[in-house]
Amino acid sequence: MLNKHQGEDVASLMARIGRNARAAARPLAIATTAAKNAALLAMAEAIIAREQEILDANAIDVSNGHESGLSGSFMDRLKLDPARIGAMAEGIREIAKLGDPVGDVIAEWDRPNGLHIERVRTPLGVVGVIYESRPNVTADAGALCLKAGNPVILRGGSDSLNSSAAIHACLVEGLKAAGLPEDAIQLVPTTDRAAVGEMLKGLSGNLDVIIPRGGKSLVGRVQSEARVPVFAHLEGICHLYIDRSADLDMAIRIAVNAKMRRTGVCGAAETLLVDRAVASTHLVPILDELRAAGCEIHADQEVLKLFFDAKPATEADWVTEYLDAILAVKLVDGVAGAIEHIETFSSHHTEAIVAEDTQVVEKFFNEIDSAILLHNASTQFADGGEFGMGAEIGIATGKMHARGPVGVEQLTSFKYRVRGSGQIRP
Amino acid sequence: MLNKHQGEDVASLMARIGRNARAAARPLAIATTAAKNAALLAMAEAIIAREQEILDANAIDVSNGHESGLSGSFMDRLKLDPARIGAMAEGIREIAKLGDPVGDVIAEWDRPNGLHIERVRTPLGVVGVIYESRPNVTADAGALCLKAGNPVILRGGSDSLNSSAAIHACLVEGLKAAGLPEDAIQLVPTTDRAAVGEMLKGLSGNLDVIIPRGGKSLVGRVQSEARVPVFAHLEGICHLYIDRSADLDMAIRIAVNAKMRRTGVCGAAETLLVDRAVASTHLVPILDELRAAGCEIHADQEVLKLFFDAKPATEADWVTEYLDAILAVKLVDGVAGAIEHIETFSSHHTEAIVAEDTQVVEKFFNEIDSAILLHNASTQFADGGEFGMGAEIGIATGKMHARGPVGVEQLTSFKYRVRGSGQIRP
Known part of the structure; x- marks a missing residue:
């Protein structure tokens, strides 16, 4: 043969x-x-x-x-x-x-x-x-x-x-x-x-x-x-942003699923961005659940001050597709800060927001140039089957002809x- | 500057x-x-x-x-x-x-x-x-x-x-x-x-x-x-096929328009294919009108026997975008012969058929792989404005992302x- x-x-x-x-x-x-x-x-x-x-x-x-x-x-x-x-x-x-x-x-x-x-x-x-x-x-x-x-x-x-x-x-x-x-x-x-x-x-x-x-x-x-x-899709550096208007229970559930359901798929979250306005209420409970699920946290300096069970993040963390039980975590100034971070570091694959404020959601949806944007749902839905398209041959991150599944x-x-x-x- | x-x-x-x-x-x-x-x-x-x-x-x-x-x-x-x-x-x-x-x-x-x-x-x-x-x-x-x-x-x-x-x-x-x-x-x-x-x-x-x-x-x-x-579109080698079921008056009107309205546009017809079954009735009247409009005819051997005011076509004529008052003309065996010729020589830009037989039209529409196919209409409609799209930046003959206007x-x-x-x- x-x-x-x-x-x-x-x-x-x-x-x-x-x-x-x-x-x-x-x-x-x-x-x-x-x-x-x-x-x-x-x-x-x-x-x-x-x-x-x-x-x-x-x-x-x-x-x-x-x-x-x-x-x-x-x-x-x-x-x-x-x-x-x-x-x-x-x-x-x-x-x-x-x-x-x-x-x-x-x-x-x-x-x-x-x-x-x-x-x-x-x-x-x-x-x-x-x-x-x-x-x-x-x-x-x-x-x-x-x-x-x-x-x-x-x-x-x-x-x-x-x-x-x-x-x-x-x-x-x-x-x-x-x-x-x-x-x-x-x-x-x-x-x-x-x-x-x-x-x-x-x-x-x-x-x-x-x-x-x-x-x-x-x-x-x-x-x-x-x-x-x-x-082609080169990588899925997918972000999950937790807005100040997020429901905490939902944020925890989605964060754990987006990162830990399967860590080796391209739709797995690699970076968690948390609104600085809810750092004191939302950050630690979310990271506690992620740690409990076996996730290693690479945190920026501000996060480290609030959550000790983490490694310090370096610049490389924002552009790494771990495909593993590791999550980079950062505080941002509301949705504008999240958009800024995502537009700088994203691979334009999939990003999700947890929020109840619909204006914030629309801003996130309008201003981010990625193939798939999700509101109050896990990034792990980035999949042709989950979209109802049947089988997929891959997820395209380019913008010519095919995009997404x-x-x-x-x-x-x-x-x-x-x-x-x-x-x-x- | x-x-x-x-x-x-x-x-x-x-x-x-x-x-x-x-x-x-x-x-x-x-x-x-x-x-x-x-x-x-x-x-x-x-x-x-x-x-x-x-x-x-x-x-x-x-x-x-x-x-x-x-x-x-x-x-x-x-x-x-x-x-x-x-x-x-x-x-x-x-x-x-x-x-x-x-x-x-x-x-x-x-x-x-x-x-x-x-x-x-x-x-x-x-x-x-x-x-x-x-x-x-x-x-x-x-x-x-x-x-x-x-x-x-x-x-x-x-x-x-x-x-x-x-x-x-x-x-x-x-x-x-x-x-x-x-x-x-x-x-x-x-x-x-x-x-x-x-x-x-x-x-x-x-x-x-x-x-x-x-x-x-x-x-x-x-x-x-x-x-x-x-x-990009490299060339528009556009074909007009006159089927045995064509209305002769319509065929003449469309042939003259497709070739002569403006000869320098990419939607101008460059090759006329006539069903052998109507060579004796349709061919000469169409070519007479084209000649009267100032068109030079490059004809294959069979056409030359029926219409004398023409130059003999060479192989090069089937792949030439004249962008001028010149038309290559050939007899074919019905719609199957037309499809065969078009699939061999077309630049996949625009092709038109004049026919009353709807089965013939469907075959032409289904089997030809060109950006624009027209039935009983001039090839010169190959234009974004005529399609109602407003201005166009060109006509794409590729199949990725954009095709046509x-x-x-x-x-x-x-x-x-x-x-x-x-x-x-x-």
């Missing part, structure tokens, strides 16, 4: 993959919803039917991973079991249930000359997904791109290539069963890193957008080197259909 | 312009509609009040242009007169009348847990506009970007810099009058080409999107070298506002 490309250099291999993807774009764009859903259901079935094959392939990756001394958390993301395989199949079935965005009329209007104009969703084009250890991205990304009518080129991590290839075989089986082009979902069959370089160069115009899924160094490399558009709708473009009765332009 | 940057190298100059633009983004994003409209109206007033100043500056550019032997059509685009200056001011007033897209709720929905989610339009970021001879782009682009809440960096052609600078002074006067940051609209004050290179590199993250307006070589360079997203809405992004009542994620 690993060296399928032997006898063909990586540049030629990738060029061929690009051409194949482009050739699949048209049949896929006009594929019916029924055909796409049939393919998705057949994929899910194949994943269940070929569970042992996938587990065997995964065992090879896991054994190789142990030998090369991969970290525990890496191995945890790599390892598959029947429950994870079942969840993968279920995820594909959920995507089959989503509405087909292609052909949706997003807007329509009439012109005084009688022309009727419709803006209609279309597929976006060829998508490249570059990811790391999680083999389930193969299934998620393949299925989401198919639903949106986009051919996809999957470049999984070297350490999970056997697992990804076994899953990919199931996806191709589903495509075949529904009579859709096999090249609609291609997996790059080499561990050669030059393959990524070719994708970043855009495969001679045959790649329209790249979605990196993985750690900061992967995403950073893709963002700085890609010659095609990128939907990237689900099936965000993987589309649009065109205009104009209906006339013989109009010519004066 | 031309050497304002003396003593500062171009890289430093452009870096400073980028930082200034970024600094203006926040005040501009939260500027009220009233303030933005007041600025626009004051700009229009200043342009009228300072007409003589603009004409004097333009006279210098025109005289320099004559000396350097610029072409007639170039000089025509460069030359200003009181009517053109009046139109520029009127264009800005029209933009003041458009709705403010910033803050528009594009979509909203409720979640079962009680969260209410809104998707709200926001400004896009810092826009760079790189253009050639037309000084009026300074006013159009500056005003459109302001309305959408985006700081803009304008890089006009060297040959029109004096004219652009005089217009730009009026825009700044308008910004000041409304209390908006002057750096919201900056004009690059140098003719040094290195300035464009700095913009293509993205000004250290301070430029979010580039819009090139001009000829193929400018747009091509920007597309191939830019390290930031580009809204780029008006004030297409210059925005969005964010999510989520309203809760204490929800935490289970």
